[in-house]
Amino acid sequence: MLDGQGYRPHVFRHEGGQTSWGAAGEEFYNIFLFVSSHAMDAALGTAVGLLFASLKQRWPNIHASDRPLEREEAAMRGRIALTDSLKMSDRRGRPVHMDELDLISEQLDLETGRWTLLFKDPYEARYEVELGTRENLPYTYRVRRDLPPWSGEPTGE
Incomplete structure (x- = not known):
């Protein structure tokens, strides 16, 4: 359809949203990496603590003595x-x-x-x-x- 001067009017129509896997997702990945690294640190610390507790139960006689130094x-x-x-x-x-x-x-x-x-x-x-x-x-x-x-x-x- 033409207007009075012979031009067609432009119609802008916006549909849906936008998903970006580029730079817009960088902050999400930074947060994810931060949380996962701290979770992994906590899990490793707990695992090492449990390992030492089990070793202490196996060999209860291995410990520093309370004797004075020679x-x-x-x-x-x-x-x-x-x-x-x-x-x-x-x-x-x-x-x-x-x-x-x-x-x-x-x-x-x-x-x-x-x-x-x-x-x-x-x-x-x-x-x-x-x-x-x-x-x-x-x-x-x-x-x-x-x-x-x-x-x-x-x-x-």
């Missing part, structure tokens, strides 16, 4: 605690290795099972470590370093 074990753990927690070095900045620490004093508190160990390095710095067990596992309670007066560096915990 002298040699306490000395070694004290050296390790010192090298892990303090940056020990000589006057030239050379690191002090844990084998260079001499155990000069040890004390065991029989009530608590805690050891207090005193070490000395070749450069006269002294180190005090207090360790024992907590929940049947070795635990370091305190580490202290006292530098010789000639070092000019601060001392303390």
Whole structure:
């Protein structure tokens, strides 16, 4: 049909909806991946927990003991605690290795099972470590370093 000037009128008609599998679905996939990854983490955590519980039932005698640390074990753990927690070095900045620490004093508190160990390095710095067990596992309670007066560096915990 023509209008008065010879043109046909355009008729626009809209039907139905639109489904897009392109960029419009990206947010859905991001949410789906986020939720599924957290669900998988929770499932794995539960599975590992059940595995350890079943192993504990099978072998109930395998556990850490509540005995106090032996002298040699306490000395070694004290050296390790010192090298892990303090940056020990000589006057030239050379690191002090844990084998260079001499155990000069040890004390065991029989009530608590805690050891207090005193070490000395070749450069006269002294180190005090207090360790024992907590929940049947070795635990370091305190580490202290006292530098010789000639070092000019601060001392303390």
